[in-house]
Amino acid sequence: MATLICPEHPSPVADAEALRKACQGWGTDEKAIISILGRRNAIQRKLIRQAYEDMYQEDLVKRLESELSGDFEKAVYRWTLDPHDRDAVLLNVAINQLPIPDYRVIIEISCIRSHEELLAIKCAYQIRYKHSVEEDLAQHTTGDIRQLLVGLVSVYRYDGKEINARLASFEAEILHRVISEKVYNHEENIRIITTRSKAQVLATLNQFKDDYDTKITKYLKDDSSHEYLSALLTAIRCICDHHKYYEKVVRCALNKPGTDENSLTRVIITSAEKDLKEIKELFQKRNSMPLEHAVGKETSGDYKAFLLTLLGKED
């Protein structure tokens, strides 16, 4: 469930006017920006962007980008975009990251979004960059990591809930064999993780645990300094339980010396109007502390105020 709190029928015209006012004159009224945009869902934000464009012949997103700065600007910019467009931007930034692409973001988007969402994201990517995600991703990777990531991004997985228990058992055995031999990048490994339906992957991994008394992730963790292996592990986590995965991303981001604002922003922005409540609950359970407290402790200023608003803090 969402943590975002928003009024039922705000006026896009009044919101656009208020945002214009917040951006004009000396200094910017960040509080006004937070109290409007931090309390509007995707459809409401879209209507505001349209009204703003119609009234002032100016792109609201670009205006905000030029008025704000730092982590706060990045968060507001990404939040204000249409969700599919935002994911397209996240993918593009991740693919072009130096020295190597940020695999986590690519895997999150391809494994956690539904097929329909992923398709809309790939479409938004093509409109924005005049390339396909697949070709950019393939160009910036090589070898087994390319195979894994391009497979995850491109395959149209079956979405049904039914599973084939015999197949699960058979493929659990394949996984166990290749992983025991430490051939983690075996093509069968990649095939099973990238092409089977999520329900079937889950059934296979459960069977693995039943048959070999250990979670597959335990086997893979030993070598997780290895880039491909770490990507495989991330894919498995995203497919199996993405709330748990996101909780860990947030926890590590907050615990990192200096805080990893990029990851923190990403999880909050992309989950606030979907399932941030579940992630918050898991965080509380795992860290014996509400997520809001941890975020409040590790961030500051407008950035902190904006994240707390998205986390559902009342005025």
Add this chain to the structure above:
Amino acid sequence: MATLICPEHPSPVADAEALRKACQGWGTDEKAIISILGRRNAIQRKLIRQAYEDMYQEDLVKRLESELSGDFEKAVYRWTLDPHDRDAVLLNVAINQLPIPDYRVIIEISCIRSHEELLAIKCAYQIRYKHSVEEDLAQHTTGDIRQLLVGLVSVYRYDGKEINARLASFEAEILHRVISEKVYNHEENIRIITTRSKAQVLATLNQFKDDYDTKITKYLKDDSSHEYLSALLTAIRCICDHHKYYEKVVRCALNKPGTDENSLTRVIITSAEKDLKEIKELFQKRNSMPLEHAVGKETSGDYKAFLLTLLGKED
């Protein structure tokens, strides 16, 4: 352009009644079936199927399957299906073919159909078989051929017409290097053919021809007994000029001792309401003989009458 000739507003109810009559009593009236279904486009056939189901609580496609036989039955069955559903059936049959999948069909469908068509086909496949095309295909293949085919089927290519000439030149060089070293299955080879937009692949192959004075297909032909290489060649042909490719498939099908009815049917059925006219023109040019004559010579009976009707023969 299509070769199919059909009336503008036929009555689906009258057509369903006539088909029912053709299937009832002693013997089947194949002529009636040909004169109705062989002159109806996809939407008209869909309306007939619906009217037939409503009126007789029976599936027309199944009824025709049980009334007819041989190549004629196969052709009528495939023709009567919705085009996306038909391609899904063709894919499934091709993937499950023994001893090895029929790569040509898989490549044709993934390289010749538009992205929107391919998506609808993959969707129809999932509804019919409760699996994704990708997982079935990956399960029935291995190694480089798996990488090539799953790539072709799954990647959402950019559809824009703009090309990057510098990139074309750079990637033509990569292709030339790996092909000169006879590393045909090099991952860069697969990357370029499966992920670049069709316009970009074409630009790269043209650059290849300009820079090295030989078409890439000439290099690959030397070893085309090799299964992977022959698949790569087919993909290149389908992307570069699918009319020419289809002309060749039809020519080989007709010239084969005993005739390859499967391929002949496939090309005619899938092109009759799209671009069979272009294929006919190429056939005439290449063989100094109208396609109808060649088909008339090599086939017989109701099957022949049906194909000729789809080829645009007037009554």
